[in-house]
Amino acid sequence: MGVRIAAALMLASIASTQAIAQAPANEEAKAEQRWSELQRAIFPDRTLNNGQGIIELEAPARALDAALVPLSVTTSGTKPVRKIYLVIDNNPGPLAGRFTFGEAADPSILKVRMRVNTYTNIHAVAEDAEGQLYSVQEFVKASGGCSAPAGSNDPKALEEMGQMRFKLLSNVTLGQPVQAQLMIRHPNFNGMQMDQVTRLYTPAHFIKTIDITYAGQSVMQVESDIALSTDPVITFGFVPRQNDTLKVVVSDSKGNRFERSFDVAAAEQVSEAM
Amino acid sequence: MRTVPAVSRRQALFGGLCLCCVSALARSATDERRLLETEEIATGIHIRRGVHETASADNDDAIANVGFVIGRECVAVTDAGGSLKDGERLREHIRSITPLPVRYVLMSHVHPDHIFGAGAFLADKPTFVGHAALPNALAQRGEYYRDRLEEIIGKGSAGPIVEPTMLVAQRAQLDLGQRVLELRAHPIAHTDNDLSAFDVQTKTLFASDLLFVQRVPSLDGSLKGWLNELKVLASMGAARAVPGHGPASVDFASASAKLHTYLNALLRETRQAIAAGKDIDAAPDMVALSEREKWTLFDEYHGHNVIQAFKELEWE
Numbered sequence: 001m002g003v004r005i006a007a008a009l010m011l012a013s014i015a016s017t018q019a020i021a022q023a024p025a026n027e028e029a030k031a032e033q034r035w036s037e038l039q040r041a042i043f044p045d046r047t048l049n050n051g052q053g054i055i056e057l058e059a060p061a062r063a064l065d066a067a068l069v070p071l072s073v074t075t076s077g078t079k080p081v082r083k084i085y086l087v088i089d090n091n092p093g094p095l096a097g098r099f100t101f102g103e104a105a106d107p108s109i110l111k112v113r114m115r116v117n118t119y120t121n122i123h124a125v126a127e128d129a130e131g132q133l134y135s136v137q138e139f140v141k142a143s144g145g146c147s148a149p150a151g152s153n154d155p156k157a158l159e160e161m162g163q164m165r166f167k168l169l170s171n172v173t174l175g176q177p178v179q180a181q182l183m184i185r186h187p188n189f190n191g192m193q194m195d196q197v198t199r200l201y202t203p204a205h206f207i208k209t210i211d212i213t214y215a216g217q218s219v220m221q222v223e224s225d226i227a228l229s230t231d232p233v234i235t236f237g238f239v240p241r242q243n244d245t246l247k248v249v250v251s252d253s254k255g256n257r258f259e260r261s262f263d264v265a266a267a268e269q270v271s272e273a274m
Numbered sequence: 275m276r277t278v279p280a281v282s283r284r285q286a287l288f289g290g291l292c293l294c295c296v297s298a299l300a301r302s303a304t305d306e307r308r309l310l311e312t313e314e315i316a317t318g319i320h321i322r323r324g325v326h327e328t329a330s331a332d333n334d335d336a337i338a339n340v341g342f343v344i345g346r347e348c349v350a351v352t353d354a355g356g357s358l359k360d361g362e363r364l365r366e367h368i369r370s371i372t373p374l375p376v377r378y379v380l381m382s383h384v385h386p387d388h389i390f391g392a393g394a395f396l397a398d399k400p401t402f403v404g405h406a407a408l409p410n411a412l413a414q415r416g417e418y419y420r421d422r423l424e425e426i427i428g429k430g431s432a433g434p435i436v437e438p439t440m441l442v443a444q445r446a447q448l449d450l451g452q453r454v455l456e457l458r459a460h461p462i463a464h465t466d467n468d469l470s471a472f473d474v475q476t477k478t479l480f481a482s483d484l485l486f487v488q489r490v491p492s493l494d495g496s497l498k499g500w501l502n503e504l505k506v507l508a509s510m511g512a513a514r515a516v517p518g519h520g521p522a523s524v525d526f527a528s529a530s531a532k533l534h535t536y537l538n539a540l541l542r543e544t545r546q547a548i549a550a551g552k553d554i555d556a557a558p559d560m561v562a563l564s565e566r567e568k569w570t571l572f573d574e575y576h577g578h579n580v581i582q583a584f585k586e587l588e589w590e
Contacts, residue, residue, distance in 0.1 A: 060555060064577040068585070070555040111553065144418075156589075165589070169551045181551070183588065231585065233554070270551030 031121055034089050035137075038123075042087065042095055043133060048125065051134035054079050057124035063142035066116050068229045073110045073124045079134065081107040083127040088227055090120035093190075096227035102218020106177035106237030113229040115190065116142035157187040157231050162258035164248060168269040175241055180267075182212070183233045184250055184258075190226035207232065209251045214264070215244035240264055309336040310363050313522045316476040316514065318344040318453070320371065321522035322364060326489045326570045329356065329387065331427050336360040338387040338483075338518055342368055343473060345450020348377035351400070352471060352480045352516070355391020357423065358433030362394040376400050378448050380457075381438055382482030382518070383465045384411035385494070386419040393433035403448070404438030405459045405467035412437065442469060460484065463500040464493070472510055479512035479526060487520025487529045490569035491536060493579040497544075497586055501537050504530055536565050544583040545590075554584045 039048060058072040075081045084099045084107070096114050101107040116122075119142070125135045162185060169179040184207065191204030210222040219238040238246070243265045250258040312322040321341035329335040335356030342364070343350045349368060355361040368376060379395050381404040382388050389412075392402060416435035423432040440446075448455040453475050460468040464483045471480040483492070484503055493500065507515075508530060515526040539562035547557045558577035566572050 064555075064558060065581045068554070068581060070553060072553075113554070144422075167551070185589070231589070233588070235553070270549060 031089065035121060035123065038087060038089060038094055042085065043125070046131075046133055048133045048135040051124070051126060051136040054134045055081070055084070055124055055126040055136055057122065057136050057138050059122055059138040059140050061139070061141060063116060063140060066142035066144050068113045069116045069140060069142055070111065070113050071122065071124075072235075075107050075126055077108060079126065079128040079132070081126045082129055084110060085123075085125040085127070086112070086114070087123040087125065088114060088116055088120055089123065090118050091115070091227055092117060093225045093227060096225055098223040100221040100223075102213070102220065104214040104217040104219045104238050104241070106179075106239055108177065109179060109235065109237050111233075111235035113233055114227045115229055116140055116227075118143050157185050160185040161187065162250070162256065164250075164258070164260045166246065166248075166260075166262040166267055168264070168267050169235065171269070172240055172264060174243070175239065177237045177239050179235065179237050180246070181233060181235045182210075182248060183231065184210070184248075185231055186250070186252065188226070188228050188230050188232065205252065205254055207250055207252050209249075210234070211249040212236070212238075213247045214238050214240060215242060219246070309334060309360070310367060312341060312367060315516065315523035316473070316478050319473065319476065319478055319516075320344075320367075321516055322367075323522045324356075324387070324519055326519070328571070328574060329423060329426050334359045334363075334431075335387050335390065335423060335427055336363075338385075339516055339520070339522060340364055340388075340391065341516070341522075342376075343450060343453070343455065344372050344374060345453035347451025348375050350378035350380060350448055350450055350455055350471075351376055351395060352380050353382050353388045353391070353482060353518075354379050354395055356387035357390045357427055357431055358393045359431065360394075361391025361433065364391060365394045365398075377450070378403055378455075379436075380404075380469065380471060380480070381408060381436075382470070382480070383468050384408060384415055384419075385465065385483065386423050386432070388482065388518070389436070390420070390423065390433045392436035396434070396436065401440045402436055402438045403440045403442065403446075403457065403469070405469040406441045406443040407459075407467040408438050408441070408469075411465065411467045458506075460503050460506070461499055462496040463503040464491075465495045468495070468503070470507065472512065477511060477513035478523075479507065479510060479515040481507060481515045481517055481526070483518035485515055485517040485520075485524075485526070485529060486533055487517040487524055488570055489519035490572045490575045491533060491579065492575050493537075493540070493582045497537060497541055497583045501534065501541065504534055504537075532568070536562065536569070539565055540579060540583050541587070544580060544587050548584065548588050548590075554581060554588075557581070557584050 054076055056074045063069045073084055082101055086096045087094050088096045121137050121139055123135055123137045125133055127133055165183040167181045169181055172178050186207050189205040206226050207224050212219040220236055245261045245263050247261045312320045314320050321339055324338040325333050327333055337356055340353040340355045355364050376395055376398040377400050379392055379400045379402050420432045442457050442459040444459055446457040456472040458470050468484055512526045514523045517524055543561040547561055558580040561580045
């Protein structure tokens, strides 16, 4: 048996959620109130429109690993999306990430891995060129993702902190959008995990910004928070207009700065066959 | 050797007075029995087989194989159980079989189903033996595990977090009186703190969770490390092995071959998924599904194993 007492406890927490299921109106009202408070805090004096047909959020109904919940956001292109906000309503730091797309971006696809602390609604909000906001939501069952004890990968994440990998997920045709994956070694301690020796909480040490440019043009600026998982992996799109390098600059909450450049023509490309 | 708990006089009385309770009583007696029955798998080695269930209030987290080895001078407990009650039951059982003192309690690794019984043996003042990395793992996860376990089996039921008092960094021996247990601290495999034991006299290997039989394995360390340690265990010449989950005693080679097949499928197909650019959340639905019919609780744990394997292998 394993950390998988977590699985057992999820089964157990199904029992306790049955009480919730019996009073759905109350829970829904609470969730709605939470979201309206968050809206006021994150988007003061702005209106959120229904995002259906503009932005789509995919999240697992039940997380296999609450410390690593994959979220996938796609935008249809019916509105030119400039920013995406990810809000995990019931997390200690609800605004999990803000993604600002630049002139070399293809905002149609964005995938990240987040820590989710408890059963929660997750909102993906798109902002278009005029500053209009469009929102969609998904409900995710997960528990303990933020306070969950560190995994066995963490010593390696600290040791190799700042290492990065870059892969292309589709063929490069100049002037056409291409999908890519960026992996960053970083423990992303969120300040809620117990230190192994001192038995005090490990001080928060997490990635604050990720700045991706191609040929000097902005692809995406990420402002992240404690919800980003250990060793984050981000899938995104960009439009290479000439053969050049993709540059990534990562800064974290301790003032570390990690910079890597990848020659796109020479980048590893994964095969589609399987 | 099998022991059945006697129905107390009071229970019998209630049963006699109220027929409606009889079936409930009968069920609880069966429950008690299934959580207690031990088998003497080799001279002086008694193993209680854990049930193939997730932890629940009905099973007191008695889901792992636990037991004890009797030497000429003392007893060593080879994992104490999954909760205080599970440990107390094991301790009572030891007392019914031998008057020798319990001098050692092995803690094979940090997982709750193997260590929370240790609290039941504090009164015996034994040496609690663990891997050198166990204190770290306990500090990181002990309270988390206890809280989660108590959500399932009831507040105050898990038992205390017992710290090991003897640490094994590589190898060590325990002398039980004309009976030696050889201990081995393994590099990262099932977890990063796996400790195995080998009874020299009967060539019995206490593999704990480095060996899963029937119940789907759970990966919480390193997939590549685990495959490596299976080779190390195979070289020990065991006449029989006690897996962490499954029958009380198995032939190591054949049991290990099945585990190897599972782990190897996990390794090969996770690598394929990564090479094909699959997302981590898509991998559980495509990796090692040929193993599904071979293991109980596959759907509960396999997906998590794939995620663990993916995280390890995507950085290759």
